[in-house]
Amino acid sequence: SVIRCEQETIVIGLAADSGCGKSTFMRRLTSVFGGAAEPPKGGNPDSNTLISDTTTVICLDDYHSLDRTGRKEKGVTALDPRANDFDLMYEQVKAIKEGKAVEKPIYNHVSGLLDPPELIKPPKILVIEGLHPMYDQRVRDLLDFSIYLDISNEVKFAWKIQRDMAERGHSLESIKASIEARKPDFDAYIDPQKQYADAVIEVLPTQLIPGDNEGKVLRVRLIMKEGVKYFNPVYLFDEGSTISWIPCGRKLTCSYPGIKFNYGPDTYFSHEVSLLEMDGQFDRLDELIYVESHLSNISTKFYGEVTQQMLKHSDFPGSNNGTGLFQTIVGLKIRDLYEQLIAARAKTPVEAAKA
Ligand code: ADP
Ligand code: G6P
Structure with missing residues (x-):
């Protein structure tokens, strides 16, 4: 039992809306731990996971229970808890924390579909980043430390314009509309997590x-x-x-x-x-x-x-x-x-x- 305890994975939660600097933060964090994290070798090229010697970063979008079509049909956003499988998230984070490997699903951001799962072995440090790391109390209780990136609306808007207009060719109107459309669910399900950080x-x-x-x-x-x-x-x-x-x-x-x-x-x-x-x-x-x-x-x-x-x-x-x-x-x-x-x-x- 001594050995198991020493090996136990430490779990860090990083919450923020998408486009709020989570991946940039992750690059700074893994650098401090002595090495850039990279996508798993030989795996699904659309995997959202990043792995370094010490740290594995998993993206909680992988626990979407509804894919893009499913969300459209049901009229729910990715921010809505009903589009996410918190039971599986809890079971798998708990298993990793206890030193057990898991077969984690992959949400493919290109196709909007759920791809076949990938094997995640317990690292020294597991970072769970995404929209809901502190939403479910069971998952929250597994976290050894939690961070919330709180980007004010004005700044979020400025960053989105910079990225989506300059790099993705979206219009100002469509960016405004997409931020507005997300706002109610953001306020209801994402923002309240900051009280736990x-x-x-x-x-x-x-x-x-x-x-x-x-x-x-x-x-x-x-x-x-x-x-x-x-x-x-x-x-x-x-x-x-x-x-x-x-x-x-x-x-x-x-x-x-x-x-x-x-x-x-x-x-x-x-x-x-x-x-x-x-x-x-x-x-x-x-x-x-x-x-x-x-x-x-x-x-x-x-x-x-x-x-x-x-x-x-x-x-x-x-x-x-x-x-x-x-x-x-x-x-x-x-x-x-x-x-x-x-x-x-x-x-x-x-x-x-x-x-
Ligand atoms: P996420 O992983 O949360 O989607 P990223 O780290 O990929 O976010 O950042 C998304 C975009 O937001 C970046 O490409 C950049 O344009 C902008 N951005 C992120 N962090 C900053 C920052 N600290 N200052 C200015 N712009 C930023
Ligand atoms: C991911 C992101 C969400 C984003 C969604 C796109 O889940 O984390 O922030 O909204 O993809 O969803 P959509 O239904 O537009 O494909």
């Missing part, structure tokens, strides 16, 4: 440019729940105090509209949280070390690791603002949580398993 990354329009809603300059808030085991919230300067900081000046080059940080205690869905906010964007990523050196509890293994990660992936979306910065930090915090969990289990396997 251990960390929320909230992305809002800037407040540095009056009346701005272009979605280019962003105000990003990292909301970290207090009292989560193996997760000590990040702080700026002095833990628990309330700080407003403009780092621009001699050590940080800023162009208009500048950069502003806020830090302090807060409440979120009646939970005590620590909140770290960054508004604005970086001009020079190599100067990020200046900001990094003023943050504590960032779970780096060496001085400058956040800056190094940000520089390494400067081509990823959001690298010049708080989205990239906070995703990177949350990735480091998850690595830390993983290492602490493993160390605790190795010490007292029976006790740790019960906790």
Whole structure:
């Protein structure tokens, strides 16, 4: 039983609407764990799974119980719980967590059909990403850590336009219509999950440019729940105090509209949280070390690791603002949580398993 406990998979949930930066976040996270995750070799080319040495990322769209035609016929969206098989999701995540391989279905995003299943072996870290990782209480209770990417409507709209208009040739009207059509189900089934998240990354329009809603300059808030085991919230300067900081000046080059940080205690869905906010964007990523050196509890293994990660992936979306910065930090915090969990289990396997 000692061995089984040490091998037990750690499960992370990442929730967000589609097109809200989950795959970008996953690339930052797996990079922190020491290697890019790739599609399974020799499998279905339309598999949604990503695998690295340590981490397997599965996309919860694979638990769609209704395929595209089924959803059309019944008039339900992919966001609707009735289009998803939570019993199977629970059974399979539980099995993987217990060290058992499963035959997971594949939702083919190209055809809109369910393909034959693929074998998923228990990894060290399983990430379940998608629309509903925290929706079903049984699945939620299996999560060792959970994250919600909360992209405000204005920003979501700006990103969709950028991607769907520029890359997919959709019209502005059709993008607006598809966002509007999803909104009721999004509000009913996706958004409420954020109350359960251990960390929320909230992305809002800037407040540095009056009346701005272009979605280019962003105000990003990292909301970290207090009292989560193996997760000590990040702080700026002095833990628990309330700080407003403009780092621009001699050590940080800023162009208009500048950069502003806020830090302090807060409440979120009646939970005590620590909140770290960054508004604005970086001009020079190599100067990020200046900001990094003023943050504590960032779970780096060496001085400058956040800056190094940000520089390494400067081509990823959001690298010049708080989205990239906070995703990177949350990735480091998850690595830390993983290492602490493993160390605790190795010490007292029976006790740790019960906790
Ligand atoms: P998901 O996996 O949730 O569908 P992606 O990570 O693929 O989302 O991102 C979808 C698109 O949204 C990207 O191609 C990009 O245009 C935009 N995007 C995502 N994250 C950011 C960000 N931090 N800043 C700006 N644009 C972003
Ligand atoms: C996936 C995505 C959803 C998206 C759906 C497309 O399930 O996660 O966000 O809405 O595909 O559904 P559709 O019914 O338009 O094919």
